[in-house]
Structures are given as C-alpha cells and as structure tokens.
Amino acid sequence: MTNQNKVLLLSIAIVAFVVGIAVNTSRTEPLSEASALLSAQLETSDPITGTVGTDSVQNQLAELTLVNFWATWCTPCREEMPLFEAMYRLHQKDGFTIIGVAIDNPSTSQPFLDSMDISYPILYAENTGMQLLEETGNGQGLLPYSLLLDKNGNVLDQVLGKVDEARIQAWLSEHL
C-alpha cells in the first residue's frame, strides 16, 4: 500500500468515527404534530349521569396539558393512571391538566375510572382512536402513549410507555 492510500484510509476512518459519534449523540426523536388530535371531536360521558356529548382536546388545553391515550385492556396504562390523578390534583391550580383519551367506550371504562377515583377529564375515541394515534406519530397504535402540549397545542414531549413521576416533575419545573 502506498503512503497516499494509507492517508486516505486513515481519513476515511476519522470521518467514520466522527460521523458515528455525531449520529450517536445528536439522535433525538422528532416530535409529533398534534393538529389532528387537537381538533378531533371526541365523545364525552358524564361520570355520574352518563349523559353523552362531544368535546375536543383543543377546548380543554391549559397552560400545560398532558394527553394520555389509554384503554381498559392495557395494564400498564391502568398502572400509571393513579399517578396521573395524584399529579393532576396537586398541580391543577398551577395550570397543569391531564386529558385521558380512552380507546374504549364509556360503559366499559367507567367502572375502572370509578375504582381508580379518576377525576381528570376523559374523552372517548373508541373507533377513531387508532387513527388518531397514527396521526400523532404512533403508527403501531401502542399504549400507553402520552403527549405533553403547551397552551397552543404544540407538542413539547412524547412518551411511549409509562410516564414516571420524576419525568412529570421535570416537565412541571421546566414548563410552568
């Protein structure tokens, strides 16, 4: 091998190394677009009377809003909801709200909500839910899925899987 070739090889290796490191460190997931979710007219159901109506996420946005997709058949979803309830009760006064979007119908969901003592608003998207998930960057329709929105409905963060308390605390201290 000539010296020229060696230098060439070495420079390729350096480039590969730098690119490798750069790609590795700069990897951040692109945030989703929530416009479809914001405007969707979803079903509501009064927890006591069972009266049905419609509402949208847009209409319920607070200073900081966590939209949580869940379903009764999803154990991890139900596991994290008591934490959401606690955080909602503690920080509602600071402008934080949680909206649960159930990929389910009110009659199946209500017993669960009652037993977990959930008081934050729930919207129902039994039939349109999967499409909504796809439009907000969750093509496989996996649950639980949570989006953190600012007061204009821009996505600040998104979590597939359970959200832990530390993360919510970090959100609250960063955005409120």
Added chain:
Amino acid sequence: MTLTFKHLIRMATFSLVLMSLTAQAQFWGNKKTELLPETEAFAMTAFIDGDQLRIQWSIAQDYYMYRDQFAVSSKTPGAEFGELVFPQGVVEQDPEFGEVVVYFFNADLTAPIKSLPSSGNQIELEVLGQGCNKPVGVCYPPQTRLITVDFVPPTTAGASPTATPGTSQNQQQAGFSAASTTDLDNSFWSYVVAAFFIGILLSFTPCVLPMIPILLAIIAGQHKPSKLSSGLLACCYVAGHVVVYAIAGWVLGKGGGQLQAYFQSPYVIGFVCSILVVLAISLFGAFKIQLPSSLQTKLSGAKPNSRSLSITAFVLGAISSLVVGACVSPLLIIAIGAAITLGDPVLGSAVMSALALGMGTLLIGLGFGAGWLLPKAGSWMNHVQVILGFLVLGAAIFIAGFIDLVPVLYFWSALLIWQGFYFWSLSTPMSSDVIKTLFRAVSVVMIIWGAAALVGAQFGGKDITQPLDSVRIGSINSAGGATIDKKLPFNRVTTVAEATQLLEAAKASKQPVLVDFYADWCLDCKRMQRTTFTEQSVHIALDNWLLIEADVTTTNDDSEALKKFFDVFGPPATLFIKANGDEHQNLRQYGYMNKDDFLTIVDQAKP
C-alpha cells in the same frame, strides 16, 4: 523508520474503525427499545388436529399475551368450534382484575371441533388475541387475524364430518406431527438466531474487551504470522468459548443450576487472572508458553508449533470465557430464559453456543485483520509483544476487579506508570522528531493517569475511567455524610417457611416488603451491599419496609424451593411486595442497581 510509520497508521486506522463501530453499536443499542411489528411480536398459526382445532401463538421474547383476550370464531358456514382450552400460564397481579393469566413465549390453544362443512377443504377463521411488551411496558391493540385452515373433507359421501374415516384420520395425524415439528423448529431457530445477535451486541460491551489483548497475544506468539493462520487461531480461540458455553447451556437447560456461582466464584477469577499474568510474563520474553513436550510430541505432526498454538488458543479461549460469563450474567439469563422455562438442554446448548459465536464474530474478524496489522518480524515485533503483555495485564486487572475486595486502582496505577516509562524508553532511539514526541506525549499521559489512579486508590476508588471520582465523593462525605456505615436491617431467610412467616406478618401489619436474593458468591449482590445499601437516602426510603434477604449461598433443596417460591432464576434479584401481599411484578429487578435506579424503583413501589 518506515516500519514504524506504517504500523502506526495501521494501528490508528484499525482502532478508529473499531471505535466508530462501537459508536454505531451503541446507537443501535439505544434503539433496541424499538418495538416489533405486531405480526412478529405475536405470530400465529392454526391447523386441524384430529377432532380439535389448534391455535399456536408464538410470542417474541419480552412479550406476553393475555388469556382472557384470546378468542376464535369461524367465518365459514358449517364450521363450529367449542370453548377454547388454555394451557397453564403465568399468573400476574393486576390492580383491577386481581389475578390475570398471561403467556410468555408460547400459547398453545385448542378448541374441540363441533362441526366442519361437508364440502370444500378449507375454512376461514377469525382469531383474536392481545398482548404487551413487558420491559417497555406498552400494549398492542387487540389483534384480529384471519387465517385459512386446511381440513380433510369426508372421503366417502356417507361419512359425517365429525366421524372421520380411519384413513383420513391417519393423514391428519401425520399432517399434525409434521406441522408441530416445523413449528418447534421455527421457534428453536428463532431463539438461536436471536442469541447470536445478542452475542454480537455484547461484543461491543466492556465484557468482551479483555478478550482482545488475550487473542492478539496468542497471535503474536506465532513464528511466522500470516493472515490465514492468525484467523484460524482466532477461530480456535472462539471455539473454546463455544464449547464452554454449550456445556453451560446444557447444565442450565437441564436443571437451571446456579451457573453464576461458577462464573462468579473468586476461585475461577483468581485462576484466570494467574493464567493471564503468566501469559503476560511470557510476552515480556521471560519464557515461551508451550505444551509439555511429552504431550507436544504426541499431538504434533508436521507443523509442531502451529498445532500446539491452536490448542493453546482453544484452551485460553475456554478459560477466558468463564470470566466473561461473570460480567454479562443478566443478559445471559435473558438469552437462556426460554431454555430454562422449557427445561430443554438441547435448546440451552444451542442458545448459549450461538451467543458465544456472536460474541466471537468480532474476534474472528480481528484475527484475520491482525495478520495485516502486526509487523512481520524483527525488533518491532518484540515491542509489540511487550505492549500486548501490558494489555493482557490490563485484562487481568479488569477481571480481578469483579471481586470487590481487590483494590484494582493500585494495580492500574502501577501498570500505567510502568507502561508510560516503557513508551518513553521506546522513543529514545527514534530518529523522527514527530514520532518521538508522540511517543513521549503518550507516555506522559499514561504516567499522569497512573498517578491520578494512585491518588484515587487512596480514597478507595474503583473505576479506572474516573480515577478521581472517589476523591470527589470523599470530600462530599466529610462535609455532608451521604453514606452511612449502618447495615440495612435485613431479615435473613434460607427456607420458604421462614419467608412465608415474615410475609404473613408484613401482610398483617400492612407493611411493604423488599425481598433481596443474595449469595456470598454473587459479586453484584456484594457490590450492592457495599454501595447502594450504604446510602443514607436508601436507608430513609426503606424506613417502613420489611426487608428480607433470601440467602441462596448454598445450593440445596431449601434454596431451590425458595427460588421456585419467588419464581426467581437466581441472585442478584430484588422483588418489591405491596402491603397487601401482592408483588409489583413489573418492578422486579435482576442485576446490580445503583442508588438512583434503586430509589426510582422504590419510589414507584411506594404504597
């Protein structure tokens, strides 16, 4: 002089390529949480077997499915099935439903055939199922799968669909056994292939790093190294791993013995370290490693040196693989989980061999590359051997660090300072100023790093990558007192009876329980005792908990029963039990946890 420059360039190129590979590997490693498409996570086949319908879900590793979400219905008129019959599954605690039955790996469902259509030979079924990924904690939406199933129509006009004539019964029987074998084969090979890729991922972790200098040392020991013979030596070395891992897999699959006990035993580690030190001394030129001459004449044919070297490579490969096991045991457990669950020694062997092969892929590539990398002969070869000797000593220190009592930083410091001076001496006869100063710069860095390690060692540091970390922590300590000497008040149990008694008491007083699986030979357990469990914040967090230490140091019927009772493979394992006596199954941990990880989990487990 040309030799120097050429080899510097080669070494630099090679190490950069390795590093960039590592960077990429970490990148892919990070993305490992990527979830499988639903059809891969939950694959399903169905077929007719005699008088029943069989639906086989094969579930990817880390995924599980719910029993109560399974269903099947016929889309073809005239085909009807009875209630689904489920195999025994794993009982999980659900906050809402109480006990829920789930399946890992496989769910083999059957349904009696009530009737089949009198014409045609295919029916269409709609099969429902739903499942989740355990480690990530996400669930897939309920699955509806359409599948077409063949059936053998009645051969004679008079025969009723349910009373199938004998001949076709036989055919179906034959068809079934073929189908079930291929199904088993599929999952068998998928485990083996998965293990191979886990092995490749593992080769980019520090666990496999000590292997590299050992292998290079063997290769450099040849009289006339060539690309081909170096590669073959690497293959022998990896073959040594594969054999040891295959045996380990067999043992695990057969009885699920305490494999870690052997891997993590201080005796094994001490033995391997001494072998490495001997290897290093021989590389420094004190003597030549050779098989005893009597054995050598017996084994050797025309090319005595190359054959005895291959055997040396094989033996060293086998020995060093013992230690890698200590480092990667939690991942090993995941890889072999299926074999243990199924109690299948053949699968265990296959999975572990594939894992070893995967880990060896990089090494084999390295072997073929090394022939190109290393200088052919002459005085430079001697220097390279000495440097490899230093690297082998480094590997020995790294491995010795698995034992918590060894003050590794002292050894690191000695090694680095020694090596630094050696580099300085190398530079003296050099004619080129550029190379000369480069060598001196490297030697100064080594000496400074060695000195830092010496200071760190005084403060009880352990980590050569951050030698002065302990000094920093030490100063915090004297100021604030972050750790305390007091031991956590663990109740030590060795039998199921003792454990249940404590659990009952805790349940009665509505106290949450932490169960820590511990053994004297479990190095990660000891490390946790020394670090995590001495943190004041951990003591505070566990204040109202009942702490049980399940001691399985001695392997006997009691310890086996204890592991079975808690459904634990072995230590280190940490279980969190709620005040009502149910376990937080999702919080169960295998392996070492530092203070932060531990506190996060305790926090989640809080009642």
